[in-house]
Amino acid sequence: MLRKLIAGNWKMNGLRHSLDEVSSLIQKVGKDPKADILICPPALLLMEMARQTKDSPIMVGGQDCHWRECGAHTGEISAQMLADAEASHVIVGHSERRADCGESSKIVKDKAEAALAAGLVPIICVGETLEQREAGEAASVVREQVEQSLPAHPKSEIIIAYEPVWAIGTGKVASAGDIAEIHALLREQVGAAIRLLYGGSVKPGNAAEILHLDNVDGALVGGASLRAEDFYGIIKNS
Numbered sequence: 001m002l003r004k005l006i007a008g009n010w011k012m013n014g015l016r017h018s019l020d021e022v023s024s025l026i027q028k029v030g031k032d033p034k035a036d037i038l039i040c041p042p043a044l045l046l047m048e049m050a051r052q053t054k055d056s057p058i059m060v061g062g063q064d065c066h067w068r069e070c071g072a073h074t075g076e077i078s079a080q081m082l083a084d085a086e087a088s089h090v091i092v093g094h095s096e097r098r099a100d101c102g103e104s105s106k107i108v109k110d111k112a113e114a115a116l117a118a119g120l121v122p123i124i125c126v127g128e129t130l131e132q133r134e135a136g137e138a139a140s141v142v143r144e145q146v147e148q149s150l151p152a153h154p155k156s157e158i159i160i161a162y163e164p165v166w167a168i169g170t171g172k173v174a175s176a177g178d179i180a181e182i183h184a185l186l187r188e189q190v191g192a193a194i195r196l197l198y199g200g201s202v203k204p205g206n207a208a209e210i211l212h213l214d215n216v217d218g219a220l221v222g223g224a225s226l227r228a229e230d231f232y233g234i235i236k237n238s
C-alpha cells in the first residue's frame, strides 16, 4: 500500500498571520505523523512557510507553475522558482485554473513536465463537471483528461488528484461508491505506483470513510486545510 498524502490547497486565501495556523499544525502533528503532509499556500507565503516547516514533517508546494523555464511571461511563476523556494510539489490543472484560465490538458501536461524538470512532484488534477456526470460521461472525461494531461514517461514521481468539479467547495461529497469506481478505473489506467488523491469537500467528519477506500492514497483539501484544527482532523483520520 502506498503511504497516504494529505495535501492542503489554500487557494487565494491566507495572509502572513495565517502562518500561525502552520505553527499550530507543526505542534499537533509531531515528528512522526501517520501520513505525508503538504501545504500549498499562495506563492507569496511559500518561502516563509518553507522556513517555518524546515525541521518538521510538513512539506510545502506551489498551486500552479508556468510551462516554460523562464522568460517574458509577466506575472507568472516557474517551476524552478518554486523549487528554489524549497517547494517539493506543485498542483497543476486544478479545475479552477482549467475553468478560470482556460487551461487545456495539453497545457497541464506541459506544466507537469516543467515541474518534473525542476525536480518537483506534480499533482495533476482531473475531474468531471456536474453536467458531464449527469450525462453519464464521468469515467470517459476523467480517462481522457488523464491520457492528455500526464507526461508520457515520467522518470520520477507524479500524483493524480481526482476532484469532481461539482464537489469542490460546495459541501457536496461524491459518494463512496462514485469515488471507488473512478479510483478503480484510474488505478487500472495508470498502474500501482502512482498515488491517487481524492479532492472535493473533504472534512474531518468524512475523511476516514474516504481515505480508507481502495485505491485512495490521500486527499487534496481546500477549505478544511486553512485551519490547523480541521486539517489535523483529516490527517488523524488517514
Ligand code: PGA
Pocket (backbone or CB within 6 Å): 009, 163, 167, 168, 169, 170, 171, 199, 200, 201, 202, 220, 221, 222, 223, 224
Ligand atoms: P474543497 O477544495 O476541499 O474546498 O472542496 C478542494 C480542492 O479544490 O482541492
